Amino acid sequence: MTTSTSTSAGPGPEPLAPATRYDRWLFKTMNDARTKRYHATRAARRRIVLAHMATTAVGLAAMVGAFVRASPWLLAALPVALLAWVPLTGFLNSMTRGLLELRVRVLDERQVAERGEVHARAHRAVSWVLTAALLGFYVAWLAGASVADLAVPLAAAGLLVWALHRLLPLWIAALRVRDEPEDDEVEALPAT
Amino acid sequence: MSEHVHNRLAVVRAERKVSRQALAEAVGAHYQTIGYIERGQYNPSLDLALRIAAYFRLPVEALFSLEPFRPLTDEVYGTGGAGTARTTGRTTT
Numbered sequence: 001m002t003t004s005t006s007t008s009a010g011p012g013p014e015p016l017a018p019a020t021r022y023d024r025w026l027f028k029t030m031n032d033a034r035t036k037r038y039h040a041t042r043a044a045r046r047r048i049v050l051a052h053m054a055t056t057a058v059g060l061a062a063m064v065g066a067f068v069r070a071s072p073w074l075l076a077a078l079p080v081a082l083l084a085w086v087p088l089t090g091f092l093n094s095m096t097r098g099l100l101e102l103r104v105r106v107l108d109e110r111q112v113a114e115r116g117e118v119h120a121r122a123h124r125a126v127s128w129v130l131t132a133a134l135l136g137f138y139v140a141w142l143a144g145a146s147v148a149d150l151a152v153p154l155a156a157a158g159l160l161v162w163a164l165h166r167l168l169p170l171w172i173a174a175l176r177v178r179d180e181p182e183d184d185e186v187e188a189l190p191a192t
Numbered sequence: 193m194s195e196h197v198h199n200r201l202a203v204v205r206a207e208r209k210v211s212r213q214a215l216a217e218a219v220g221a222h223y224q225t226i227g228y229i230e231r232g233q234y235n236p237s238l239d240l241a242l243r244i245a246a247y248f249r250l251p252v253e254a255l256f257s258l259e260p261f262r263p264l265t266d267e268v269y270g271t272g273g274a275g276t277a278r279t280t281g282r283t284t285t
Contacts, residue, residue, distance in 0.1 A: 097224065108221040110234050181212070181227025 016105040023106045030098025039095040040180065048091050049174050052167075055085040060163055064156045089170075096173045118176065122169040129164060133157045195235070199256045202230040203264060204248055219243040 019027070039045045062077035093101055099115050107115065137157075140150060205215060205226075212230075216223040221240060228234035236244065236256075245252040 097222065108225050109237050109240060110225040110228065111222060178228070178233065181224065181231060 019103075019106050023103055026098060026102055027106050030093055030102060032094065035091060035094040036180065039091055039177075042179065045095055045174055045177055048088060048095070049171050052085065052088040052092060053171065055081045055088060056163060056167060059085060060159055063159060064152070067155055068152050092170050092174045095177050096170070099173050100169055114173070114176070118169050118173045121172050122165075125168055125172075126161065126164050130161055133161065195258065196232060197235045197256050197258060198232070198260050199229060200261050200264075201226070201244065201255055204250070204255060205230075208248060215244070215247065218247050 039048055059078050059081040062074050062081065065077075066072055066074040097111070099107070099111055099118070104112060104115075137150060137154070140153070205212070212223045212226045215221075216226045219240060220243070225234060225236075229236050241252050241256050245255050248255065
């Protein structure tokens, strides 16, 4: 378990609350070594991220489709997508070692800095998507589209932006993960 | 601003037979962070560098430097022998 301290110059870091039992449990879960081999290489990590994006897209499409066709049956695709989405999310959290799930007080300085970088990148990307969506709707309104015409695109865009806001940091964090340091030879040495 | 900080952490850690996990727990860092420092992929804060140095009871400059370190054998036995071509401008006293 790590304890975070600020790296900035100045009067020093604010003291952080001690880790709770939940923090310790979550830290242990996020650092479970059993899943390491599934995302040990960059290629494997990319495949997992792409699969997560695909299942997310299926789930979102099911929700929008159910809204457009006013048919709840399309929502049946949602639990199917979730069956793949949930373990994939677990892999993403495992490969990032809980970077976005753990509370700051159990992250170390590198992880805190990485989390800030990931959120900054995601924020920038979502800002551009929001701007593009707003411009698109403005242009559509200028072209004579009514609010009723735009109901479905509005719902779809809203859902997409919400999903991006929630998931883009996780995808970015997963894609930025570097390979684990090679095995620690010291652990193999007998104690002296 | 990504000035590369050279370090001898891997050498000292192996010499003292301290695992990454043990060092990480002692200095309040994640074991991956120790690995990234050793590989030169992360520059520790002054705070963390000092804690690592204190853990090994070494001056921080024995572990971290802005200039490449000379091989330890050169520093212990002097320079000029075979296999000491990797000398640098860093001097020892």
